[in-house]
């Protein structure tokens with residue numbers, strides 16, 4: 001008779017999805033150093049490797065995991081095998097003007113049909129001549145950045161409003177526009193003078209968490225100064241109230257898109273004014289602590305026959321915000337309006 005044994009059998013372990021595998025295909029681009037450290041520690045890697053990662057993808061412009069040569073080859077292979085990718089937003093189309101300005105359609109997610117717009121505006125290259133005789137050596141440049149796909153604010157004069165609100169951009173998609181444009185122009189952060197204006201598609205303060213997370217990435221991981229960034233808002237007061245709480249080291253400068261000297265006209269041009277009229281915006285703006293020499297801008301786009309009449313200019317001078325600006329700046333405003341009216 002054959003004796004059978006009942007020895008415990010060692011279970012065969014089949015490699016299944018581990019906690020860190022990229023089941024939902026999310027990009028690594030957009031994670032800050034702390035999130036990357038946590039991610040890498042789940043893979044059994046030391047937290048300090050996060051610095052190698054951020055240096056490569058945010059400062060050196062590396063777009064493929066295989067090209068992060070500071071990481072061990074085995075780790076790069078492991079990340080690829082688990083489906084991780086950097087997936088930085090990419091420039092899908094470029095429209096160039098003679099003065100060096102470039103407008104980009106940016107693809108935020110691979111294969112996504114809808115793109116957002118960013119613009120590169122160089123200064124000091126003499127390109128104003130427009131005859132392409134200049135060498136396009138720029139000394140200073142401004143990048144205009146989008147914060148949403150479409151926009152819900154429905155301003156009457158805006159093309160983006162016609163798209164309606166499609167979705168918020170993530171922090172990586174907002175910061176990625178900037179980093180893609182910096183890479184295209186081989187900008188050396190710290191040496192070259194680059195300003196950012198968050199004035200592209202969308203209302204940044206209505207996508208507050210992603211917008212500020214993008215600012216934090218651009219400040220901490222890329223090395224840009226928040227004092228060289230300006231965020232423009234249509235007057236989204238809940239966002240302004242949060243903005244007032246941000247620390248100096250992260251808070252961009254602020255611009256209010258005013259465009260009308262009174263609530264009646266602003267209600268028509270910018271429906272957000274019906275909820276938060278000019279007085280509510282001014283009250284929220286007053287709570288924002290300013291750094292030395294910092295000022296808040298009020299922007300006014302002239303729309304022929306709509307908000308550009310002499311009485312509109314007089315109403316601008318009667319706004320309470322006008323009385324609060326410095327006397328020399330009041331003179332500048334009066335001079336500009338007089339020139340406009342002449």
Ligand code: SF4
Nearest residue numbers: 151153154155158202
């Ligand atoms: S907030 Fe800006 S992007 Fe949105 S509709 Fe108004 S002008 Fe257009």
